[in-house]
Amino acid sequence: MDRVFNFAAGPSAMPAEALETAAREMLCYGESGMSVMEMSHRSKAYQDIFDGTVALVRELMNVPEDYEVLLLQGGATGQFAAIPMNLMGEGDSADYIDSGNFAHIAMNEAQKYGGVRCVASSREENYRRIPDWTQADFDPNAKYVYITTNNTIFGTRYARLPETGDVPLVADMSSNILSEVYDLRRFGAVYAGAQKNIGPAGVTLVIVRRDLLGRARKSCPQIMNWTIMAEKGSMLNTPPTYAIYMCGLCLKWLKEQGGVAAIEKVNIEKSKLLYDLLDESAFYRPAAEAASRSRMNVTFTTPDKDTDALFVKEAAARGLVNLKGHRLVGGIRASIYNAMPLEGVRALADFMKDFEMEHR
């Protein structure tokens, strides 16, 4: 069976080179005589793999020295609770921008632990754009301002970041981390589930400025406590060892592509190819507002729901799979993360033109 072009929103396509290395090393890694899966997380061989993965994160994201890099479990959903428990004391509050379904869930989860102000929301427009805000909207006493840099379901992206002064900006970057250059000094903490642009599901990357540690409330479960995890080098308990190894292989691939600045150019080219096609077409309609367009998740519709479904079906027959939009938006969604080659996006664009010719 040939490999398909997989446009899934996450878990999603991974570099074939990383998978080939993993297959080759599955029964025996180097001179260890065992699979990485079988290694004690306390062994030197595994610590080297772990440290190498963290070093690649630091290098590729240009992580400043005074930021900790943590590799945890529990996904973004775990961090929805961890963030307030690590950054807010009893009686404190935080500002949230409600730009999508996951931002909204994060806001709801945070309300279990402290005061939450919704600074701006595009919920009533079904999140088709990043909501507007002005400087005056933010509470200078907030413990943090929370954003979701890319909204997977709706296909939107912050084209500019809020200026939050001394209040730390905290960002869920799950669906666009490593896809474009960010200056981490703009943030107090960023985090991401691995399963879109880092590696397989089961790892959560957290990068936090060191001066924000030491604030976790006592009731924070140990595995969610950034301070304890930083002290223990992310190994308070057994980490998801193999998934972290896979992240390392994927990051190595990204470095070989030239790193984040280089892949950002490819990502701009890939997304432009599709958006130009959508803008020129009277058949397809882009779902997200132009100024808020994501480079990772391109959402659109055909003239009607039946045609949407036919599109997804016929695309799959051409080896272009997982194009069905999320139920909250409908239509079609092409997720084109770092591991989706330009060739795959070209194949999709060609199919889109053919499909339009046939069905308009």
Add this chain to the structure above:
Amino acid sequence: MDRVFNFAAGPSAMPAEALETAAREMLCYGESGMSVMEMSHRSKAYQDIFDGTVALVRELMNVPEDYEVLLLQGGATGQFAAIPMNLMGEGDSADYIDSGNFAHIAMNEAQKYGGVRCVASSREENYRRIPDWTQADFDPNAKYVYITTNNTIFGTRYARLPETGDVPLVADMSSNILSEVYDLRRFGAVYAGAQKNIGPAGVTLVIVRRDLLGRARKSCPQIMNWTIMAEKGSMLNTPPTYAIYMCGLCLKWLKEQGGVAAIEKVNIEKSKLLYDLLDESAFYRPAAEAASRSRMNVTFTTPDKDTDALFVKEAAARGLVNLKGHRLVGGIRASIYNAMPLEGVRALADFMKDFEMEHR
């Protein structure tokens, strides 16, 4: 490089057959055209893998119909917090038996969420045996009684279970789950990190009697909330998809070995081989009290620390690796989980005899 016999305490040896299947399917699973790592957790192909894994747990452990099987993240350390948050309200208390380091940490973590009574402890004897208890020690109003069925670090195992009447028994089975037949009706909930007898690190199996759901406190993070996870089929958020697939491959292997009752016989034979040798030797000294001996972790010492270190080094040169004891016990520890073949234990026994001859 040949594969070694890996006596690591966890992550630990896995069945070579499972690793071979994983290597073969790494770039393309069945007719999917993609790696399992790349599959959306919402796809039919992945749901089938997930359901198959849960079905194998149910079959192999003979899980009663009124128990939920959850596949979560965060390891046993996560459950140390999840258990009190799911089973105790404010002002409630629970009984703990302190039989080892992890039981002790679990007890400390639970104290953050409610009252904790230590019913029995062998801490002052460095946990060399399972502590004694009598029926009268238990609080009939406790929300649960907590035990650790096998203590990895010290090499001890509960030879009998406490009778707790209407109070649910909750067991950390991380290091002996699936190694012997348990009647799950004796327990309200059991759980285990996967990395010893189930599959790779990064998955936590929780089996809970359904009538214990619905009690989680409001401040329980969603990813730790058994009730929400049961409602969502363990997929409130993205599960550790690939690690769960690997668990399925390992469980399939276990089924092919004849299941838990069959492997229990092998485990008794494997551990007896080593304990008989220890008992007959004047050179080696078993670390755990005879009545409390583990079938999974065999702990012992040679006459002195230098000889312990030499043992570990010379064994490694023969391809018998990761035999160094935990720092809390010292000496030597042979972890012989399900995936360690009888052949590996025989090789260790042969080495032990040779080493004794040479160094006594």
